Amino acid sequence: xxxVSQHPSWVICxxxxxxxxxxxxxxxxxxxxxxxxxxxxxxxxxxxxxNEGSKATYEQGVEKxxxxxxxxxxxxxxxxxxxxxxxxxxxxxxxxRRDRGHEEQFFGPGTRLTVL
Amino acid sequence: QKEVEQNSxxxxxxxxxxxxxNCTYSDRGSQSFFWYRQYSGKSPELIMSIYSNxxxxxxxxxxxxxKASQYVSLLIRDSQPSxxxxxxxxxxxxxxxxxxxxxxxxxxxx
Numbered sequence: 001x002x003x004v005s006q007h008p009s010w011v012i013c014x015x016x017x018x019x020x021x022x023x024x025x026x027x028x029x030x031x032x033x034x035x036x037x038x039x040x041x042x043x044x045x046x047x048x049x050x051n052e053g054s055k056a057t058y059e060q061g062v063e064k065x066x067x068x069x070x071x072x073x074x075x076x077x078x079x080x081x082x083x084x085x086x087x088x089x090x091x092x093x094x095x096x097r098r099d100r101g102h103e104e105q106f107f108g109p110g111t112r113l114t115v116l
Numbered sequence: 117q118k119e120v121e122q123n124s125x126x127x128x129x130x131x132x133x134x135x136x137x138n139c140t141y142s143d144r145g146s147q148s149f150f151w152y153r154q155y156s157g158k159s160p161e162l163i164m165s166i167y168s169n170x171x172x173x174x175x176x177x178x179x180x181x182x183k184a185s186q187y188v189s190l191l192i193r194d195s196q197p198s199x200x201x202x203x204x205x206x207x208x209x210x211x212x213x214x215x216x217x218x219x220x221x222x223x224x225x226x
Contacts, residue, residue, distance in 0.1 A: 002162075032212055043218040044160070044204070051212075093159045102167060103148045103208040110159040 003027050004096045006108035013084055014116055020080045021111045023094030029074040030096035034105065035067070038091045050077045084115040120207050122217035130225050135192040137220050139205030142186070149181055150206040151190045154219065160204055164190060195224045 003026040013019050023033055033050040048069050049057045056069035068080040077096075081088055091112050095105040119142040129135045137151075148167055152160035166172045166179040166188065178191040188207075192199055202219040209215075 044216050046213070046216075049212055091157075095160075097212070102165060103210075103214055104150065104162060104165055105206070105214055106162060107152075107159040 002098055002104070002106045004094065004106045004108040006094055006111050008111060009109060010112040010114075012114045012116065015085050016083055018080055018082045019084055019113060020078055021092055021094070021113075023077045023079070023096070023108050025075045025096040025098075025106075028096070028098050030077075031074060031099055032097040033071060033077040034095045034097070035069060035077075035079050036093045036095065038093060038110075040091075044093070047079075081113065084113070086115045089113055089115045120205055120215045120217040122203075122205050122220045124218060125221040126223050127220055128223045128225060129195050131195060131197060133195050133224075135195045135199065135222055135224070137190040137192075137203050137205075137222065139188045139190075139207075139217055140186055141188070141205075141207045141215075143207070143209045143215075144183075144186065146183075146186075146207045146209045148208040148210075148214075149179070149188045150208075150214070151177075151179060151188075152204040152206060152216075154202045154204060156201075192222075195222075197224050197226045200224045 005024045007022045035047045036044045047062045050071040052071045058064045071077040093110040095107045121140045151164040154160040164179040166181045172179045176193045180189045204219045205217040
């Protein structure tokens with residue numbers, strides 16, 4: 001149990017385009033999902049907390065109009081990188097919190113974004 | 117500022133030895149503690165959770181928690197080259213957010 005999927009696993013796009021990444025909890029419901037970004041050889045950086053049915057909470061320094069998050073259901077959250085630029089190239093990872101009282105988070109496999 | 121501190125390493129141990137990974141946290145109200153393993157280029161994988169003082173064993177892994185000292189550790193017995201990865205300590209204080217440490221790189225030499 002506790003499987004989280006992400007799609008796509010990698011994407012290459014041109015500068016100025018938008019990219020949507022999907023995160024799904026496959027065998028549990030997740031009222032809360034998280035989006036992280038990780039640059040090579042660096043730590044996880046929390047971008048935002050996504051709550052089902054409400055607006056996402058963004059970390060300081062993360063542009064909410066650039067990184068659009070929608071948590072449409074208890075099993076699906078999406079991150080859209082709008083008007084992507086080369087500096088947005090990174091490894092984007094979602095996680096889902098399993099609601100069993102102990103705040104366990106399970107990570108998706110990640111999406112590697114390259115903006116040309 | 118709630119913090120989770122780990123030695124960045126690398127920690128190098130020979131195959132078959134015990135690897136000991138340590139983590140300290142600043143918030144005394146922390147309730148839940150986790151260890152994740154992250155292979156290079158992959159996402160983190162939850163390997164251990166611990167919620168009360170003492171030891172918790174799962175196969176070759178043992179998590180140890182000491183809330184009075186605000187200290188949590190992970191022991192890996194009979195270390196294998198396949199254990200070479202970055203190990204992330206994570207702490208939750210009861211809210212929505214879990215704080216992750218920067219990770220300790222472990223290298224197991226064959």
